[in-house]
Amino acid sequence: MQDRIAEVQQTIVASSAPSSVFGDLSWKRRREVFFTLPETAKERLVADMGRKQLRTFVRRLDPDEATDVLGYADEDLREAVIADLDADRRDKIEFLLSFDPESAAGLMDLDYVTVGADRHLSQAAERVQRFEERTDRVPTILVTDDERLLGELPGAALSLADSGAESVTDHVREIPQVRYDRDDSEVLDVFRENRQRTVAVLNEEDDVLGVIHADDLLTVIEENAGETLYEFTGVAEEESALDGPGAKVRNRYKWLIVNLGTAFLAAAVVGLFESTIASIAVLAAYMPVVAGMGGNAGTQAMAVTVRGISLGQVSLSTGRRVITNEVIAGAVNGIITGALVAVIAIAFSLAEFGVLLGAVIGVSMVANLVIAGFFGAIVPLVLDRFGQDPATSATIFITTAxxxxxxxxxxxxARSVLL
Amino acid sequence: MQDRIAEVQQTIVASSAPSSVFGDLSWKRRREVFFTLPETAKERLVADMGRKQLRTFVRRLDPDEATDVLGYADEDLREAVIADLDADRRDKIEFLLSFDPESAAGLMDLDYVTVGADRHLSQAAERVQRFEERTDRVPTILVTDDERLLGELPGAALSLADSGAESVTDHVREIPQVRYDRDDSEVLDVFRENRQRTVAVLNEEDDVLGVIHADDLLTVIEENAGETLYEFTGVAEEESALDGPGAKVRNRYKWLIVNLGTAFLAAAVVGLFESTIASIAVLAAYMPVVAGMGGNAGTQAMAVTVRGISLGQVSLSTGRRVITNEVIAGAVNGIITGALVAVIAIAFSLAEFGVLLGAVIGVSMVANLVIAGFFGAIVPLVLDRFGQDPATSATIFITTAxxxxxxxxxxxxARSVLL
Known part of the structure; x- marks a missing residue:
């Protein structure tokens, strides 16, 4: 199943007429395929679809999904398709399109009804029935008192609707709230802290704009998950494995050039010791060992610190212990790996240098892993403190160090001991 | 709020008596703090709690949460605490504890009721009310026909319960299903394909064991998210930023030693050219530039391919286009960055080598970025094909190459052109 979807997706990406491949699928399959396509492919596909095909696809989607799809269309096409829809869908989609897709409002849907706190359960039940008849979807029931949100009425409470005059307030449960302009990641924090399934989205005047369900966040989290490794390696967020070489070059060359700058810094340091290397050329062979191990240990320390930051476990102000522990761990790992390297180096160079070359390499390894632990921990903490993403560009600073x-x-x- | 939780967590991790810090919190705060603690800290905390404290904490948690907490206790303590609970909770928790915590069954909860297909809505409503009175939670309503699962009855349908003799089958909706022994990540695929909020968990005989809600997956995905960067840098999954230096060393030294092996491979190659370097020592200065750029470009190609694999967009059998595109992109990025490096190198070495040293470096950069594109794409695809995680250990092979x-x-x- 997964495999068939992957094949269809690759055909769509590779095709010069993606909309005809897409059009051959059942509507249900189209829905599955579309939402897991890479961003660039979604764009190309929507641009390639005619007004009629787009309308057929969009007409049966939930309004929040339809909004996502229409976000890829150019303005003329979008307006033409929206004009063809019935009035209720049109209003909802136009409302949703008016928000930033990466904000809380961009995640929300409109599957809710509001009921006044002075109403009886039977009145809430009526409203729910009307919503279902109109949309064929089950709404979240929000209870408001004079426009102010009191909480949620669990659907199952409606089972008591026939027992007479019970008021909705007897069954209200607290519901977490979030402002409509909040970032994706803040919405995630709200879910994490409250461990509930639904969050209400409010505007500045505390009016309800929509609701976000836990499943709306699944895609966001998955995208963020991929992003960490992307940021870490300096790849643009929107790049997909299925992109052509042009996009791959555009998305990456800048980061490579930045890295070139730092590589030249390292080259300049090596250049300072050109005469030392000319006399003891074997030093060049051990250079990648010392540098490589430092780089590896530094990115390990960074990965752990970045996760700690994203889980809210550590920040620069509370991070002294984390940094100290990374430095100690670096020293110990430096002694373990430095001893190994020293023994091997001594075995190869005993005749020429005695134990001295081995000792120089061993001590350098310890020093470099301490450096790696320190910078691996402090760089993401400082980036986070200044409001930067701790994973992006952290590696640059760490491997430069x-x-x-x-x-x-x-x-x-080596120069002071061996020459 | 996030910050206060982080502070409490760090105090707990650093304290020699974590349970007394934990005990000072309100029950609600304890729940927030516990579930976002690192694994090792959860273990230490539970081990430090007495039977009474653990019981007080567990008694008000949902059964699936209580199961997670008790999973950290040793057997004696666990059984003592369970024996103190009321019979209904005891049965549920013992049932949930019998499954692998990383499977579908480990994710599920028991907040559901089953209703026969021949029942009326009013009978379903009664069952829901009894469940709510007993547990104070709202159940998912599953409709079965002779033990076979037909689907879900949306809670809001109960609003029609008073309208007389409507059967539950008139309102059943399809619900996605998953076998109890499936892996976390397969459960995620089911949610991704179906875009629904609830999935039913069945055993081999298709009996319902429980239900998984989208919010149960939020933690799983977040953990997986952190894991990618962890696997990528060779850090053990359970490590947290708050761990002490001992754990950090234990979790990382093996990977560093494996990397040491590959670093020596690179050293051996450099060793082959010792006499070349002795005559032209400036080559040593450009070594980190050529190697570093290749490593960076290779991990970029890898990050994109890994995400493509995890989104089901590409596999080894369908990956030829991806590999070709990475090789082409590598060549283009190699020409861009290689030209830059060549110009700089020529500027510094014009007197001694003319344009030759620059040309050697530029050509080497193009070659190495092509190598990076090829291995960056093919290594994760091959690892995936053989059932390995594509992110783990991929970097080793790529940077070695x-x-x-x-x-x-x-x-x-350099040897054949400059000497």
């Missing part, structure tokens, strides 16, 4: 300082310690030590 | 082949091309070319 481990390369530049690592080469400096290693070659400096 | 870019280091070893990159140095070989660069130093080999």
């Amino acid at each position: 481990t390369d530049v300082l690592g080469f400096f310690v290693f070659l400096g030590l | 870019t280091d070893v082949l990159g140095f070989f091309v660069f130093l080999g070319l």
Whole structure:
């Protein structure tokens, strides 16, 4: 099943007429395929669909899904399709289209009804029935008192509707709230703290605009999950495995050029020791070992600190213990791996240098893993403190530190001890 | 709020008596704090809690949450606490504890009632009311016909219960199903394909065991999200930013030693060219540039391919286009960055080498970025094909390829052109 969807998606991406491939699918399959396509493919596909095909697809989607789809169409096409829909859908979609798709309002749907606190359960039941008849969907029931949101009425409470005159307020449950302009990730925090299934979206005047269900967040979290590795490696968020070479180059060359800058910093340090390397060329062979191990240890420390930050467990102001522990762990791992490298180096260079070359490499490894632990922990904490994403660009600073300082310690030590 | 929770968590992690810190919190705050603690801290905290404190905490949790908490207790403590609970909770928790916590059954809760297809809505309503009175929670209503699951009855349908003799089958909606022993990630696929809020969990005989709600998956996805960066950098899954240095060393040194092996491979290649470097020591300065750029480009290609695999967009059998595109993109990015490096190198070495050193570096960069694109795409696809996680250990193979082949091309070319 997953595999068949993947095949269809690849055909759509590769096709010069994606809409005809898409049109051959059943409506249900189209819905499955569309929402897991890469961003660029969604755009191309929607641009390739005619007004009629787009309308057929959109007409049966939930309004929030239809809004997502129409977000990819150009303005003329979008307005033409919306004009063809019935008045109720049209209003809902136009309302949803008016918000930032990456905000709380962009995540919400309109499957809710509001009921005044002075109403009886039977009146709430009536409203729910009318909503279902009109939309064929089950609404969340929100209870308001004079426009102010009191909470949610669980659907199952309507089972008591026939027992007479019970008021809706007897069954209201608290519902978490979020402002409509909040970022995706803040909505996620609200779900995490409250462990509930529905969150109400309010505007500045505390009027209800919509509701967000836990399942609306699944896609957001998955996208964020991919993003971490993307940010970490400097790939643009929207890139997909299915993109052509042009997009891949555009999305990545800038990051590579930035890295080039830092690589030249490391090269400059090595250049300072050119005469040392000319006399002891074997030092060049050990350079990638010292630098590589520092880079690896630094990204390990970074990965752990980034997760700690994203789970709210650590921040710069409370992070002193984390940094200290990373430095200690770096020293211990440096001693373990440094000893191994030293033994191997001594075995190869005993005749020429005795134990000295091994000792220089071993000590440099310890120093570089301490450097890695320190920068691996502090760089994401500082980036986070200044409102930057802790994963993006952290590696640049960390590997620059481990390369530049690592080469400096290693070659400096070699010059003073071995020459 | 987030910040206060983070502070409490750090105090708990650092404290030698975590249970007394935990005990000072309100029950509601305890619930918030516990479920976002790192694994090792949960274990330590539960081990430190007495029977009485654990019982007080567990008694008001939902059975599936209580099961998670008791999973951290040793057997004696767990049984003692369970024995203190009322019979209904005891049965539910013992039932849930019998399953693998990382399977569908480990995610499910028991907040459902089943209603026979031959029943009327009013009978379903009665059952829901009894469930709510007993548990104070709102159940999902599942409709079965002779033990076979037909689907879900939306709670709001109960609003029609008073209108007389309507049968439940008139209002049944399809509900996605999953077998109890399926992995977390397969459950996620089911939600992704069906875009619904609830999934039923069945055993081999198609009896209903429980239900999974979209919000139960939020934690799973978030953990998986962190895991990708962890696997990528070779950190053990359970490690947290708040762990002490001992755990950090234990969780990481093996990966560092594996990397040491690959670093020595690169060192061996450089060693082959020792005499070349002895005559032209400036080559050592450009080594980190060539290797570093290859490593960066390779992990970019890998990040994109890994996300494509996890979204089901690409596999080894369908991956030829992806690999070709990565190779082409590598060549183009190699030309862009290689030209930059060549110009700079020529500027510094014009007197000694003319344009030759620059040309060697530029060509090596193009070659190494092509190598990076090829291995960055094919390594995760092959790992995935053999049932391995595509992110774990992929970097080892990719950076080994870019280091070893990159140095070989660069130093080999330098020897034949410059000497």
